[in-house]
Amino acid sequence: MSSTHPIPPASGQVSGLEQVRTTLAAACARAGRPPQSVTLVAASKTVSPEALVPALDAGLMVYGENRVQEAQEKWPGLRERFPGLELHLIGPLQSNKARDAVALFDVIHSVDRPSLCRALARQCAAQGRRPRLFVQVNTGAEPQKAGVLPDRADAFVDACREVHGLDVIGLMCIPPVGEPPEPHFSALAEIAARNGLDHLSMGMSGDYATAVEYGATHVRVGSAIFGARAYPAPQPTHP
Numbered sequence: 001m002s003s004t005h006p007i008p009p010a011s012g013q014v015s016g017l018e019q020v021r022t023t024l025a026a027a028c029a030r031a032g033r034p035p036q037s038v039t040l041v042a043a044s045k046t047v048s049p050e051a052l053v054p055a056l057d058a059g060l061m062v063y064g065e066n067r068v069q070e071a072q073e074k075w076p077g078l079r080e081r082f083p084g085l086e087l088h089l090i091g092p093l094q095s096n097k098a099r100d101a102v103a104l105f106d107v108i109h110s111v112d113r114p115s116l117c118r119a120l121a122r123q124c125a126a127q128g129r130r131p132r133l134f135v136q137v138n139t140g141a142e143p144q145k146a147g148v149l150p151d152r153a154d155a156f157v158d159a160c161r162e163v164h165g166l167d168v169i170g171l172m173c174i175p176p177v178g179e180p181p182e183p184h185f186s187a188l189a190e191i192a193a194r195n196g197l198d199h200l201s202m203g204m205s206g207d208y209a210t211a212v213e214y215g216a217t218h219v220r221v222g223s224a225i226f227g228a229r230a231y232p233a234p235q236p237t238h239p
């Protein structure tokens with residue numbers, strides 16, 4: 001893609017990208033991990049399509065959106081222009097949006113309840129698509145937050161696979177605001193290991209380097225790449 005989309009000079013919208021890439025590479029080196037073992041998922045909620053073009057031109061090809069509708073409005077046009085890009089849903093998903101989510105996203109990070117599993121399984125069959133899935137774990141057991149409780153995670157992962165036939169590849173968590181993230185990252189890694197899951201979606205702008213130390217394979221980074229959002233991120237809640 002570099003021949004058709006030359007890297008533009010640093011622009012305001014992606015001013016943080018080089019720093020994030022450098023920090024990620026250093027974190028991988030410290031952890032003795034190859035740099036390709038971590039996927040940078042650019043959390044692009046509230047970033048306009050025009051502001052995303054410089055990031056795409058700079059070779060950033062994996063994006064995470066929080067809301068199905070916002071993603072539907074932003075991405076189909078960009079996808080025509082940048083066919084190699086990958087779209088991840090990182091926010092909560094309502095079962096009645098499963099059809100649109102399966103149609104649009106390559107990866108869904110927020111699978112957390114049986115009704116959603118049924119809807120996803122139905123849509124995968126109907127559309128002949130198989131997005132890769134992460135099960136979200138509510139490692140802090142916060143009442144307002146999406147995700148399965150840690151002590152239910154093993155049974156839930158099992159049901160996703162055995163009952164619903166879904167392609168679960170890993171686990172995702174969002175540690176509680178204001179708490180050190182390390183215990184949450186290590187708890188997630190432990191649940192993944194005992195369930196034979198290879199992928200961990202954890203780490204945001206404030207803690208992605210730490211997450212790499214604890215085995216993150218997908219870090220979801222927004223403001224460190226694009227700058228502060230014009231309005232605060234919607235707090236992920238249970239739909």
Ligand SMILES: *Cc1c(COP(=O)(O)O)cnc(C)c1O
Pocket residue numbers: 043045066090091174204205206220221222223224233236
């Ligand atoms: C917004 C968001 C992120 C990125 O947050 P930043 O602090 O801007 O890096 C990561 N994960 C989820 C689920 C988000 O909603």
